[in-house]
Amino acid sequence: MSDTSSTIFEQVKASFGAKTVNLEDKQELVNEVFAKSANTYDIMNDVMSAGLHRLWKDDMINWLAPPKGATSFKLLDVAGGTGDIAERFIKASGDGAKMVICDISPEMLDEGKRRAYDRGLEQDITFTEGNAEHLPFADKSFDAYTISFGIRNVPRIEQALKEAHRVLRTGGRFLCLEFSDVQMPFLDKLYDLYSFHTIPRLGELIANDRESYQYLVESIRRFPDQDDFADMIRHAGFSQVKYKNLTGGIAALHSGWRL
């Protein structure tokens, strides 16, 4: 691994938004954020991104392109929260598809279960409480692993990437959707203004929780850019690592294979 990547590991490990916290404390703080925001999480996503997160998630499933027929295909969605990726996966795939959501937050999982029940999908999704750093699944047990807006919250990102590699079968696919580094002149300035001024205010207005949304914005800024994150994925053992920018790099979709 390059020196730049190891420095990034250290920064990410110790950051909770703009604050530096003990590595051990970060997960607890993150869990508090999602316990507080679980019941307004979906509406806040739509409002904050003006619905864009839906297009980005569609893109993730399009890139995954799960089989449509009876071919068996098992997806693990880590940090799956309220089930946006799971729902899209079920719609896009055939009878052979199996879907597991794993998330560390019981509150987010409860929202996901409630939503799945409302939409008649409760039979199609298995919900498991677990930590991305120590997945409660056997080696090589999934055909694909997705993580959407989750990895930024995990204290030991390199450990979560190793776990992703471990649970994927040989030939399995890793896909990660995450906020990234805006790479369009002007859009970056506009995005900064929107992120630091508008998002925390929206959090206060809609969810009565400015702090969690301040964390969200700051954690995005501390996350490695597209190329550094691609290096981290390679370092965990993945091959053919690529990424594509979404909406000028506001988000990026990274892909890799366990070969």
Ligand code: SAM
């Ligand atoms: N994937 C969903 C989406 O795209 O809308 C939810 C993303 S939400 C921003 C982040 C999720 O990561 C939360 O549900 C949180 O509980 C989960 N999370 C945070 N740390 C985690 C960890 N160490 N292991 C598993 N899930 C974690």
